[in-house]
Amino acid sequence: MAKQTNRAWTLAARPRGVPKLSDFALVESPVPEPGPGEVLIATHYHSLDPYMRGRMNPPTPAAYAAPVPEGGVLEADAVGEVIASNSDLFAVGDYAMGKIGWQEYGVMDARDVRKIDPAVAPISTSVGILGMPGLTAYHGLFEVGKPVAGDTVVVTAASGAVGAVVGQLAKHNGCRVIGVAGSREKCGYVVDELGFDAAIDYKAEDVPARLRELCPHGINVYWDNVGGPVTDAAIDQIAIFGRAVICGQIAFYNATSPPQGPRNIPRMLLTRRARMEGFLVFQFTGKHEEALRRLAGWVQDGTLKYREDVVEGIENSPEAFIGLLAGANFGKLVVKVH
């Protein structure tokens, strides 16, 4: 074993609004021993995703997942190397991913982790395009958005872990794709590297005007990662029989009071006979295997490109996460741990 101490980020205090560094505490403890049927994994990468903000809130009956307890290790998918195994399913030296959290080492039931083949793609992709974010894009687009060749698809957070995959899958499905992103560089990337047809810099451009200009026949599929004024503008431009896929609402994750805005959604859905639908990736668990096989094939043949924003060192996880909620990352955000 490389060292005898495990460092883990725990929830020191439930954030009010934007998380502060003092809401997180890096605690040390001995590296745990795997019990029967368990494996010990040395984390190479842990993921940072916007959904984690919700897990930091107090428990409510309405929450779809239990929050991280105060003092508990923060939740994350992570991937690393098996360094001790009490299971026939894994040998030392195998790569494995699972809900290890923001920590250097994790003991997991071998049935709760997935073996990762480093020959398919870099193992970091197992928490990105070949993990939860890629599955979110695939299932949300095909099961909820139901794109048809010729559709105009608008994707928010277009250079992010999910949006970049959604847009490329929609292109591969014969759609016209417009990205919305938060800088000129991100807009350039989704058009020049990922092959989107156009992009809108929501921080610099008039989003409603640009959507009207770029989507003169309306938006057939609107992929919502953000909520707020961008979503209002997209719904005002939704096509007849359009579909708004609600995947994220990052504009509100740090909100401390109920946000207000125009009541345009039911009115536009009515006259346009359109649909807005929310989903969570785990409702499609039964289709993960097929989705991962396809996504891996498309990564390998170059159909799908991806970009990672790698933060070095677990000591930087909280700062990176706070930046993620403000759009500071560029591509799938992961923390390199070992």
Next chain:
Amino acid sequence: MAKQTNRAWTLAARPRGVPKLSDFALVESPVPEPGPGEVLIATHYHSLDPYMRGRMNPPTPAAYAAPVPEGGVLEADAVGEVIASNSDLFAVGDYAMGKIGWQEYGVMDARDVRKIDPAVAPISTSVGILGMPGLTAYHGLFEVGKPVAGDTVVVTAASGAVGAVVGQLAKHNGCRVIGVAGSREKCGYVVDELGFDAAIDYKAEDVPARLRELCPHGINVYWDNVGGPVTDAAIDQIAIFGRAVICGQIAFYNATSPPQGPRNIPRMLLTRRARMEGFLVFQFTGKHEEALRRLAGWVQDGTLKYREDVVEGIENSPEAFIGLLAGANFGKLVVKVH
């Protein structure tokens, strides 16, 4: 012919906000003669429905139907007796319904009207439970709401032309049904006469608290005829995998500026994996015949009850319509013309 003059309500001015009586003008003209293939119908009943408010607005590219031109006869389904026929499809004395409008007589292409059998039900039902409102309820509930026995269904404008049918169809489909209506009498009617399980008087009760109390496991199907705060409260209580059917937004039909409110819809749809979908009855035209056959059978065997609010005399149409938008009617509003 009973008389030689036709009186018709025309749009004198496009209403700003709540329509005024001076926005309507009753004009007299000679009773028209039917041309080849046409029939002359003496109106017995013309319908008044909330959607007509939209037809009074200025034309916009986004409208789903052309507005009534200024000076044009106001649009409505109406039913009456054929008093002259130049078509093999209709004999004098037949009953027929079609888009005759707010007027005493109408000449219609015989192919554009539907023959009504007065032995099935009173002919007034052809503009109500056995007409557009009944079809709206049937298609919207079964095609969009997709109720399953055991679901909790919340219906707004519950004693109205559409809501009363939605609630009874949902009961017949094995659901638990909660009505929302605007008086104690209307609430009593939907529970005592129509068999709803409970009702909420939105003018006198705390709607969010009552919905939480009556729908402890969430709302599986929310039928929205109204929009506004009642809809906000229902969406806050939507069940996992719930469906919000957007049929009407009467709270806003007289609005002169974009209404504002909480941005709760995408957030609740996301975490609850729920769907909100708008529809217009004509998108299901291919299924009207089957729906009407079933609705007629259920009216005849007593499964479906209905209540009409009959206004006597075409001179009262505008006042009755203005009242409709404020919820003054009790049951399907029709004007008795002849």
